[in-house]
Amino acid sequence: MPSVTSRWAVAIFTARESLPVLSATVRAAIAACAGRQATIDVLINGNHALAADFADVAATIATGGCSLRVWSIAAPDKAHTWNEYIHRIWDTGGLTFFIDGYARIRPDALAAIERRLDSAPDAMAASGVPTSGRSATRLREAMLRSGGIHGNLYALKASSMELIRNAGFRMPLGLYRTDPMLGAVLCYKLDPARHEWKGGTVVAVADATWDVDGISELSYKKLVAYFKRRLRQAVGTLESRALREHMTIKRLPPQQLPATAQDMINQWLREQPEQARKMFLKDPSCLYAARQLRAPRDWSAAQVAPLLLRTQPSEAVAA
Secondary structure, eight states: OOOOOOOEEEEESSSSSHHHHHHHHHHHHHHHHTSSSSEEEEEEEEEEEEEEHHHHTTTTSSSSSEEEEEEEEESOOOOHHHHHHHIIIISSEEEEEETTTOOOEEETTHHHHHHHHTTTTOSSSSEEEOOSSTHHHHHHHHHHHHOOOTTTEEEEEEHHHHHHHHHHHHOTOOOSOOHHHHHHHHTTTTTTOOOOOOGGGEEOOOTOEEOOOOOOOOOHHHHHHHHHHHHHHHHHHHHHHHHHHHIIOOOOGGGSSSBBHHHHHHHHHOOOHHHHHHHHOOHHHHHHHHHHSSSSSOGGGGGGGGEEEEEOOOTTTOO
16 A cells, blocks of 8 residues: 555535445545545535434444444525534644545545646636546536536635635535536636736646446436436526626625525625616526525524534454
């Protein structure tokens, strides 16, 4: 086994994955951490049953040099889970990787990202790139040309994590497009009043990628999921416009964003009704999404602290 050369942190975000899919993702992350001391945190939001089941599975996984921790987070929201990890859970000064619960990263993916960041002193973050899926080629080429974050796999330098923590930045609760927001926040170095947009702040790594399961045959449930995704994408369009207003037009810091994405969007709708009207004429799905955002949402679960279900020391156990 290679000698230990660095301390890594790995955060795996999941909510609805099956137990076998999540287990495969965690095992792939452990394999990619070979030769490193690493803390792997599995963050399961809005699904305590999955968290409890995976905590049992965690006891059977050989972790090598890794510590494996399982967290149950009450609010079913990725942005909230990201906030909890940054401000409550993260406890290492090393490079930090973020992985989606269904993405099985390849064995050399994390080391490739580390090498790229070591060669880019001005970069604050790096992202892997997709290699499968209908739009993978186009997206990969765009990311390698212009940078950007892909939520399936990216990393932040320790200095970037500390900057986010110290600034008090939290993603608005209920945010759909968490990755573009984080990319924008970093490209402005969390202070648009002092820093112009710098695209090289987030670099893409051609050798860092992952595998996901293919799409099975069409079904009623998949059709329903497709239309729900279309609605979320319309919400994402509204989020992007509201974020642009806040950071690019007003030059305000991201830590002054409203606490929820719903409030962020509704603020923009009130302040820029003519822009909103033009958007709705161009894309009626955005009008439908805006109307859905009028209903209040209960965020009381976001006040509950994360629950640690299992921590596994690096010396345990056989598979």
